[in-house]
Amino acid sequence: xxxxxxxxxxxPALRRCALALTVLHGLELVPxxxxxxxxxxxxxxxxxxxxxxxxxxxxxxSPHARRRLGSWFAMRRAVVERYxxxxxxxxxxxxxxxxxxxxxxxxxxxVPGGVVDLGLGFVGLLDDPDEVVVxxxxxxxxxxxxxxxWWPKQLRYLDRMGAMAAARFVADRGAPLRPIxxxxxxxxxxSPVFRASICGADAAAxxxxxxxxxxxxxxxxxxxxxxxxxxxxxATDPVExxxxxVVLISPHEVALxxxxxxxxxxxxxDPPPRxxxxxxxRGHGGGSRR
Numbered sequence: 001x002x003x004x005x006x007x008x009x010x011x012p013a014l015r016r017c018a019l020a021l022t023v024l025h026g027l028e029l030v031p032x033x034x035x036x037x038x039x040x041x042x043x044x045x046x047x048x049x050x051x052x053x054x055x056x057x058x059x060x061x062s063p064h065a066r067r068r069l070g071s072w073f074a075m076r077r078a079v080v081e082r083y084x085x086x087x088x089x090x091x092x093x094x095x096x097x098x099x100x101x102x103x104x105x106x107x108x109x110x111v112p113g114g115v116v117d118l119g120l121g122f123v124g125l126l127d128d129p130d131e132v133v134v135x136x137x138x139x140x141x142x143x144x145x146x147x148x149x150w151w152p153k154q155l156r157y158l159d160r161m162g163a164m165a166a167a168r169f170v171a172d173r174g175a176p177l178r179p180i181x182x183x184x185x186x187x188x189x190x191s192p193v194f195r196a197s198i199c200g201a202d203a204a205a206x207x208x209x210x211x212x213x214x215x216x217x218x219x220x221x222x223x224x225x226x227x228x229x230x231x232x233x234x235a236t237d238p239v240e241x242x243x244x245x246v247v248l249i250s251p252h253e254v255a256l257x258x259x260x261x262x263x264x265x266x267x268x269x270d271p272p273p274r275x276x277x278x279x280x281x282r283g284h285g286g287g288s289r290r
Contacts, residue, residue, distance in 0.1 A: 013060040014051050020061075021070050029073065040077045050142060075139045078125045085122060089147060090132050090182045091154040092121035093190035099238045102136035108151055111190050113253035115243070118190045120147055120154065123182050132182050158183065162191025166198055169219065177209075177217035185217040186242055189254050196251040207249045208257070211242040221246070226257075 018036045021027045028039035035047040054072045055065045079085060093116050094101045101117065109118040121132040140147055161183040169177065177185045188194050189211070198219060199205045210224055211217035212232035218224045226246045233244035246257040 010052060010060070011048055014048060014055065017055065017060045017065055017069055018051070020066055021073070024066065025070050027070060027073055036073070038073050038077045040081055042080065044076050044080050044143075046073065046076055046142075050138075053138075072136075072139065074126055075133065075135055076142065078133075079122075079135065079139060079143050079145060082122075082125065085145065085147075086150050088122040088124060089150045089154060090121050090123050091118060091158040091187060091190070092132055092134055092184075093118045093187040094134065095186065095241075095243055098241070100134045102134060102138075105137045106134075109190070111254050113248075113255035115247070115256050116186065116190055116254050118158075118187075120150070132184075157181070158187070158191045159193040162188055162194030163197065165191075166194050169198065174220040174223075177211070177219060179215050184214045185211055186214045189217075189247070189249065192251070195249055195254070199249060199251050205250060209247050209249055211247055212236060212244070213240050213242050215240065217242070 015031050018029050018031050022029050030037040030039065035045050036051060038044040038046060051069065051072075054069055056068075058065050058068070082088060093111070096115055096117055102119070106119040107117045108120065110116075111118060119134070121134045123132045124130070125133040125135070161181040165177065165180045165183075165188045168180065169175070177188065179185060180188070183191075189209075199207045207219060208221050208226070209217055209219045210221060210226065210229035210232070212229045213236045218228075229246050230244050233241055236242075243256065248255050248257055
């Protein structure tokens with residue numbers, strides 16, 4: 001968090017925001033001269049400068065500010081209380097610009113194609129034991145936690161899940177993509193192993209997919225109207241939303257189809273689902289870029 005002092009004129013509004021969280025959301029917070037103490041074992045003091053940076057330019061007394069600050073307080077307490085963060089760490093991919101995307105400092109890998117970023121999350125960090133929570137880097141930095149040593153293990157985990165997802169896609173004969181392990185569908189697209197398995201060995205091959213929500217995707221667009229991606233994304237809660245357009249997948253990248261592009265052409269050139277192992281997909285990628 002930036003070390004810029006919070007203007008005295010802004011602090012009363014930030015204090016009211018924190019107090020509103022104790023009343024409306026039941027958080028155990030104690031505002032003081034130095035910041036807000038988040039009760040727990042141990043308690044965590046969040047300085048006013050950090051709170052000011054989290055709220056940013058939005059109105060401190062708005063619902064948006066309360067949601068943002070409430071999430072920050074909960075994560076600040078959780079990362080201190082959890083002794084097993086290294087075991088809870090998981091890879092998480094998000095569409096660039098997604099409402100959950102914490103910003104550039106969270107990104108540990110940008111998938112070529114310019115639309116998917118990969119970073120860290122933690123499973124079971126908050127109330128839902130199965131939810132992978134996207135944690136901004138600032139939360140870890142403020143708690144003096146360096147997750148860098150955990151990253152190679154996460155990449156290996158991602159590739160294992162990618163291989164399993166590709167094998168399941170073949171076995172299910174083109175059924176919709178679903179999460180596997182702790183990786184949702186958008187995260188699976190960040191796996192080079194998954195992309196290579198569904199596209200084949202040809203580096204110029206493309207496979208089209210509709211992934212309008214983070215937990216569902218369709219690779220067989222010969223049976224799904226490409227316009228479905230836009231309609232389904234618009235009807236999905238922003239937190240669970242994936243891509244509002246068809247994505248084009250190659251072994252090396254994930255990109256969005258252009259508005260007015262030849263999506264139907266690429267979809268019709270996708271291979272039909274095949275029986276057999278995921279390895280059997282190699283050499284049977286989608287149509288070329290031409």
